[in-house]
Amino acid sequence: MSDVRILRAEADLLRAYDIFRTAMVGLPHLGAPTVGEIVELFEPGRTLGAFVDGTMVGTADSTGGEITLPGGARVPHAAVTHIGVVPTHTRRGILRALVGAQLRAARDSGDVIATLRASEATIYERFGYGIAGSSASWEVSTRRARLRTRSDRPVRLVDVDSALCARIHAAAASDRPGSIDRSPQWWAFGRRRQQVSTAHPGYLAVCGAPGSEIGYVRYRPANPDTWFGADQRTVIVEDLVAADADTTVALLQFLLSLDLVDRFVFAALPVDSALPWLLTDHRAARVLSVQDETWLRVLDVPRALAARTYRGSGSVVLGVEDQLLPENSARYRITPGGAVRTDDAAQIELDVSALGSVLLGGVRWHQLADSGRVRVLDDAAPDAAEDLFWWPRAAFAGFTF
Numbered sequence: 267m268s269d270v271r272i273l274r275a276e277a278d279l280l281r282a283y284d285i286f287r288t289a290m291v292g293l294p295h296l297g298a299p300t301v302g303e304i305v306e307l308f309e310p311g312r313t314l315g316a317f318v319d320g321t322m323v324g325t326a327d328s329t330g331g332e333i334t335l336p337g338g339a340r341v342p343h344a345a346v347t348h349i350g351v352v353p354t355h356t357r358r359g360i361l362r363a364l365v366g367a368q369l370r371a372a373r374d375s376g377d378v379i380a381t382l383r384a385s386e387a388t389i390y391e392r393f394g395y396g397i398a399g400s401s402a403s404w405e406v407s408t409r410r411a412r413l414r415t416r417s418d419r420p421v422r423l424v425d426v427d428s429a430l431c432a433r434i435h436a437a438a439a440s441d442r443p444g445s446i447d448r449s450p451q452w453w454a455f456g457r458r459r460q461q462v463s464t465a466h467p468g469y470l471a472v473c474g475a476p477g478s479e480i481g482y483v484r485y486r487p488a489n490p491d492t493w494f495g496a497d498q499r500t501v502i503v504e505d506l507v508a509a510d511a512d513t514t515v516a517l518l519q520f521l522l523s524l525d526l527v528d529r530f531v532f533a534a535l536p537v538d539s540a541l542p543w544l545l546t547d548h549r550a551a552r553v554l555s556v557q558d559e560t561w562l563r564v565l566d567v568p569r570a571l572a573a574r575t576y577r578g579s580g581s582v583v584l585g586v587e588d589q590l591l592p593e594n595s596a597r598y599r600i601t602p603g604g605a606v607r608t609d610d611a612a613q614i615e616l617d618v619s620a621l622g623s624v625l626l627g628g629v630r631w632h633q634l635a636d637s638g639r640v641r642v643l644d645d646a647a648p649d650a651a652e653d654l655f656w657w658p659r660a661a662f663a664g665f666t667f
Contacts, residue, residue, distance in 0.1 A: 268316040268324070268360045270367040280306050282325035282348070289324075290385065295464065296455075297462045306454040312344075314354035314368055315359045316351070320504065326364040328340035328372065329667075331447030333379050336627050336657040337575025338441050339666040344372040344565075345446060346382040347667050348484040355495045365393045366590055373591060374564040378573070379625075380563040381446065383666045390561055394590055396622035397409035397663030398629065399444040399560035402553050403540055408522060414543075417516035419473050419480075426460065426484070427483025430454045431507070434472065434479050434524045436511035442536070443626040444560050444661035452667050455656045468504065473516045481508035503532045505665070511540070534559075536662040540650055560663055562622035565596040570625060578602060578653025585612030586621055594618060600654050613647035616640040627657030 271490055273279055283304060295487050299307065309329045310389030316324035327348035332340040346368065353358045356422040372380055381398075384390050414419055424430070432453050439445065460467060472479045487493055503521070508514040518541075521530060527618040531554065535541060542551040564570045588594035599608040614631075623629040631651045634640045642648055 268318050268358075270305075270314055270316050270363050271313055272371075273308075273315045273325070274310070274421055277393075278322065279304045279316055281312060281322050281574045281643065282313055282327070283307070285322065285325045285352055286327075286348040286350040288352055294459070294463065295460050299458070301349075301466045304459070307451055307458070309451055313348075314364055314371075316364050318355060318360070319452040320468050322366050323355040324360045325349070326368045328368065328380070329451050330377070330447035332397070333381065333417060334443055334571070335442060335443045335574035335625070336441075336443045336655075339573045339575070341378040341569065341573050342376050342448055344377045344380040345449065345452075345667050346380050346563075361389075362393075367567060368439075369393065369563065373519065378564075378566045378569045380565055381444075381663075382563075383438055383559065384561050387558065388644060390563075391619045393563065394588060394618040394622065395561040395563045395621040396629075397558045397560070398562035398623050398626045398664065399558075400537050400556050400628070401534045401559035401664070402537045402539065403555045403557075404535050404539065405554050406530040406532070406541070406545075406551045408527050408529065410545075410547045411522055412524065412546045412550075413515060413519060414546055416513055417512050417519055419512060419641050420475065421471050421473045423469060423471050426467060428457050428460075428478070430472065431470070431482055432485070434482050435507050438480060438507050438513075440662075440664075442659050443657055443663050444628070444663050446663050448665065449491075449590075451610065452665075455542050465504040471517065471520050473508070473513050473520075480510070481513035481517055482506075483521065485530075493526075498528050499526055500529045500531055501527050503530055506532065506535075507664075514540075515544065534664050536660050536661040559625070560628075560661060562625060564594070564618055564622050565591065566619065566627060567596070567598070568605070568607065568617065569601065570599055574625065576600060576602050576604070576654045577656055578650075580650040580653065582647050582650045583608060583610050584621070584651075585615040586618060588618040591618075600651070602654065611643070613644035614640050614642055614651060624651075624655050626661035627655055628661035630636055631655065
């Protein structure tokens with residue numbers, strides 16, 4: 267049996283940092299933080315350690331913030347990360363103890379939803395997480411790319427500055443379902459990666475007057491060692507944040523003005539990005555890959571269902587089952603006016619991981635029904651649920667943590 271408890275001592279946080287890196291095997295080494303540096307990387311009270319015979323063998327971490335639901339409501343959210351168990355103690359129930367304790371603590375503290383980025387796709391469904399949103403990597407050929415419209419907004423190069431980026435990102439908060447806050451700890455990890463990495467540090471261009479910036483783009487060469495003489499010079503766009511469509515055009519306009527670039531790869535854009543529609547040649551942009559991004563765990567089902575907006579007409583009764591947080595297990599009637607508990611018979615039965623998949627509108631009900639992920643008790647119910655939960659913009663957060 268393992269003993270799971272909150273880590274507060276700097277020495278324990280340093281050990282947790284090492285455990286996660288060891289468990290993940292292939293992550294870049296960010297060096298050994300000092301005691302003073304480690305406190306910047308973990309939010310107080312949110313890092314857990316699992317101990318066996320007094321030795322820490324596993325850890326789990328999260329940061330607080332808010333997540334946007336369909337309709338624009340924002341609810342308390344836990345960004346879950348740094349989950350790992352040392353190789354000598356895997357498959358002993360330690361991960362289950364860690365994640366169970368973390369979910370309970372997050373709910374008890376008032377978080378409504380938790381999300382994570384999964385290192386493996388088969389682990390987290392058993393803990394109630396479901397895939398709720400995807401991210402796409404896009405390629406743009408500069409030879410063919412011409413923007414349909416132009417922007418007069420000024421764009422300038424500045425030194426890479428995480429504080430400036432953090433301020434712009436917070437001010438340009440997206441209304442897309444699934445968008446979440448970037449915590450101070452996330453920015454601190456980014457600074458650390460930049461300090462210790464041997465890769466090209468990259469560039470930062472911002473849109474707007476000094477002090478009133480409304481967007482930025484961070485980019486770097488993909489192949490700096492062979493840049494001169496290369497016949498396919500590629501630039502990776504690591505992060506693009508814009509307050510509105512015109513700011514997006516201004517930043518793209520800047521990128522396409524760069525000399526010596528044959529190809530841009532946008533690391534993460536929504537699957538329904540307007541990028542190809544902004545170009546006169548639609549085929550100048552193409553999707554390279556689509557991968558699951560947001561794995562969502564509903565911690566407080568009544569609050570989550572009540573907070574989001576519904577569309578369409580009619581109603582549906584959902585029977586939700588949650589083994590880890592049984593207080594969520596109940597029947598809920600969903601109408602365009604909201605969601606309430608009910609004693610009426612369920613028309614669709616589902617576990618909380620399936621609910622996590624549909625909550626943001628990013629997964630279709632017929633996909634779950636056709637795959638057997640939900641149990642349909644009324645043949646008319648999936649169509650009603652589809653109308654109610656559908657949302658016009660794809661769920662997207664745009665970064666990993």
